[in-house]
């Protein structure tokens with residue numbers, strides 16, 4: 164990694180000033196900084212961790228290699244992350260998707276092809292029921308203005324119920340209900356009961372670009388969907404290279420503790436981080452609302468923003484990875500993708516590197532599964548992960564060369580993932596505060612994006628949006 168990626172903040176309370184101080188060197192903060200620098204502004208980025216990327220991270224496998232521990236996939240209409248990767252010379256390759264997927268339900272394992280009409284949806288008894296429900300969701304999502312769900316004609320009604328409530332009154336089979344819960348688990352890593360129907364509809368509406376409206380299929384599919392491609396060398400190559408371009412403008416090990424808004428002549432902000440105080444004309448806070456709430460603001464933020472931050476929890480998520488000599492499931496005609504209704508892991512992917520020099524299986528430990536493992540020892544986590552892989556991919560899966568586990572719910576500077584979600588009542592009463600600047604303080608982060616909120620693409624878009632906003636305000 165570049166020298167700038169490891170340099171600590173100057174010791175002893177150094178002082179610096181810039182036009183703009185960006186808090187957070189995730190994709191959103193780095194993109195904001197890149198565009199502001201390109202616009203001729205001086206910028207300092209303060210990052211709490213010793214590395215860039217935030218929720219994009221190469222998890223060490225213990226053998227000198229890494230596997231995507233956070234964000235991993237990109238797909239069609241995710242144009243801004245695609246453009247950024249291309250700019251930085253980071254290539255893509257297709258997620259392994261040849262063969263059949265595994266479906267594990269009610270103690271029974273079955274295989275299914277994904278090139279039929281249903282795409283990645285497993286054929287359960289409830290499948291027609293499910294298709295009707297998905298069709299309704301798709302139609303409802305069409306009336307949600309992307310990124311402004313509170314303006315949907317039925318916003319009040321849809322934000323007054325959880326996705327659970329809606330899914331139970333709009334389906335009758337256990338199969339359809341399970342698969343709708345699986346949809347929410349695999350996209351948001353929360354349970355259907357945790358999230359507002361309006362939030363889910365906005366998520367569907369946001370899964371597109373300016374010319375292709377969002378749709379459910381694009382969220383869940385591998386082929387033609389958000390899981391279609393991976394990055395050569397791992398997704399962390401993108402923030403690492405972007406941060407290297409910004410050089411020593413990015414200061415690591417510099418958690419921001421307070422942001423003070425100065426009045427009087429010129430105004431501006433004084434931002435105090437461990438080891439450095441930065442004065443600037445504008446600040447960009449580039450992270451999820453829940454994590455931004457750890458920063459002390461003086462004077463206090465407007466209630467709309469302060470209360471939004473109290474109501475926007477992160478999903479509970481981890482990735483469990485097992486490494487094998489070879490991707491043995493491919494020999495058996497399996498994609499490595501699975502959906503399961505029991506065990507610690509409810510969704511899997513083939514995380515093998517492009518040269519297939521070893522086989523890597525990745526399993527998501529989502530929502531309540533993660534919450535239940537909170538106090539589990541590393542041995543217990545490994546046993547639970549391998550038990551899941553064994554059920555889904557057979558005995559061989561129980562004897563990996565090594566395993567690795569990346570939790571996000573206990574990461575101080577993430578608080579969970581993949582994204583902050585809104586329970587009922589939040590988007591309609593507080594949603595506008597997601598992006599509205601508070602004096603010289605501006606907000607970025609994937610949670611603020613219209614298109615592809617929750618994804619790397621949304622993070623990039625939010626950084627680009629906030630850079631324009633700040634540049635115009637300076």
Ligand SMILES: Cc1cc2nc3c(=O)[nH]c(=O)nc-3n(C[C@H](O)[C@H](O)[C@H](O)COP(=O)(O)OP(=O)(O)OC[C@H]3O[C@@H](n4cnc5c(N)ncnc54)[C@H](O)[C@@H]3O)c2cc1C
Pocket residue numbers: 186187188189190191192209210211212215216217218219232233234235236237417418419420449450451454455457458480481482571576577579580581582607608609610617618619620621622
């Ligand atoms: C397990 C997992 C799987 C995912 N899978 C995918 C996927 O396949 N595809 C996809 O597109 N997206 C995926 N995502 C989502 C994706 O990672 C995020 O949407 C995106 O990375 C968010 O970027 P961001 O800049 O908005 O926020 P972050 O990445 O959270 O960046 C915020 C930054 O601010 C820093 N910070 C926090 N507090 C402070 C402070 N007080 N002072 C200074 N710095 C601070 C943090 O350390 C961090 O670097 C996944 C996420 C997770 C966790």
